Amino acid sequence: MARVDVLAAALRALDAGRGVALATVVGAQGSTPRHLGARMVVAADGEQWGTVGGGKIEQVVVERAREVAGGAAPAVVRQHLVRDLAMCCGGSMAVAITPLLDARAVLVAVTEGRHSYALLTPIDGAALAVREVRVGDPAPHRPAVVDGVLVERVNVVERAVLFGLGHVARSLGPLLANLGFSVIACDDGETGALGEPPPWATRVIESFDPAEVERLLGGFTPDDRVLVITRDHAVDQQILEGLIQRDDLGYLGMIGSRGKVGRFRKRLEAKGLLDGEDGERRWAKLRAPIGFDIGAETPDEIAIAIAAELVAVRRRGETGAGAW
Numbered sequence: 001m002a003r004v005d006v007l008a009a010a011l012r013a014l015d016a017g018r019g020v021a022l023a024t025v026v027g028a029q030g031s032t033p034r035h036l037g038a039r040m041v042v043a044a045d046g047e048q049w050g051t052v053g054g055g056k057i058e059q060v061v062v063e064r065a066r067e068v069a070g071g072a073a074p075a076v077v078r079q080h081l082v083r084d085l086a087m088c089c090g091g092s093m094a095v096a097i098t099p100l101l102d103a104r105a106v107l108v109a110v111t112e113g114r115h116s117y118a119l120l121t122p123i124d125g126a127a128l129a130v131r132e133v134r135v136g137d138p139a140p141h142r143p144a145v146v147d148g149v150l151v152e153r154v155n156v157v158e159r160a161v162l163f164g165l166g167h168v169a170r171s172l173g174p175l176l177a178n179l180g181f182s183v184i185a186c187d188d189g190e191t192g193a194l195g196e197p198p199p200w201a202t203r204v205i206e207s208f209d210p211a212e213v214e215r216l217l218g219g220f221t222p223d224d225r226v227l228v229i230t231r232d233h234a235v236d237q238q239i240l241e242g243l244i245q246r247d248d249l250g251y252l253g254m255i256g257s258r259g260k261v262g263r264f265r266k267r268l269e270a271k272g273l274l275d276g277e278d279g280e281r282r283w284a285k286l287r288a289p290i291g292f293d294i295g296a297e298t299p300d301e302i303a304i305a306i307a308a309e310l311v312a313v314r315r316r317g318e319t320g321a322g323a324w
Helices: 002-015 055-069 104-111 167-178 210-217 233-243 258-270 276-285 299-316
Strands: 020-029 039-043 048-050 075-080 092-099 117-122 129-132 144-146 149-154 159-163 182-186 203-205 225-228 251-254
Touching (some): 002 020, 002 039, 002 048, 002 104, 020 055, 020 075, 039 055, 055 075, 055 092, 092 117, 104 117, 159 167, 167 182, 167 299, 182 210, 203 210, 210 233, 225 299, 233 251, 233 258, 251 299, 258 276
Parallel strands (some): 159 182, 182 203, 225 251
Antiparallel strands (some): 020 039, 020 092, 039 048, 075 092, 117 129, 117 149, 144 149
C-alpha cells in the first residue's frame, strides 16, 4: 500500500493549505532505480514523501516538482541516467509531474481504503482521474501505460490466508502484514494455537475446512494468496483436496518436502481430482514445496523464503528466478 500512503500524505498536505505536486514514473527503460508507478509527492517548500529513485534524477524531479507545486504548469522530466546525469544505472526515465490543487476528490477516493479503483495518471502531467476497475485492467502492483495514461489498481485488499498457526506461520504472519497483506489465520485450535490470537492477523478463523473459511470470508478472489502450512500432513491433504480445483484463487501454496508433494499428487490422482488437461493445469499452478529455494531450514528462514515468493508473484505475476 506504499503508493496509497504517498497519496495520503499528499491529501494531508493539501488539506493543510500547502501547494503540492505528484511525481510519477511513467516511463522506464533499461536499468533504472524505480519503475512504472513509483510515486513521490513534493511540496512547494521542498518537503517530500516517497521517492522516484534518489540521486541526481530525484534532485532534478524535486526541483521541477517544487515549481509545479508553487503554481507552474504540469511538466514531464525525461532523463537518460548516463548521458544526462552521469549516473551509472544505464537506463532512462520519464517522470510526470502533476499539480494536485484540484485533485482532492481523486485523492480521497483512492486513500479511503474502502474500495478498489483504477487510478489514471496521464503521462503528460495532466489531471489525475479515478474510475471503477474494468476487466483487462493491469494486475495490482503492475501498472501499465494504456493510450497515454498510466493505469494502476489501488486499494486492492491482498489477503494471505494461512491454514495453520504453527512455527512457520507465526514467523511468516508478521512479515506478510508488514508487506501490506491482510493476513487471515486459520486453525482448529486443538493444540492451543488459538489461545493467544496473533496481533498481526486481521482475522482468526477456527476451522481447517476450506468451504467454511470461504463462507466466512465472503468468497475467495484472484487477489487471495492461500497457504497450506499446518502441522499435520493428513490435514494438509484434506485442505488441498478442497482447494486444488478452485480456479479463482490467485495463488495456492503448500509446505512440505518433495516426497510429500509427490505422494499427495498420486493420492489426488487416485481420487480423480486431477483428471484431464484441467487437472494437469491445476497441479502445475500449485506451488509446492512453497517458497524460494534458499536452503532455508528454520521457521524464520522458511518464512523469508515464502514471503519472497509472494513478493515475486505480486510484482512479476510469477515466482521468478530462484524457484525450486
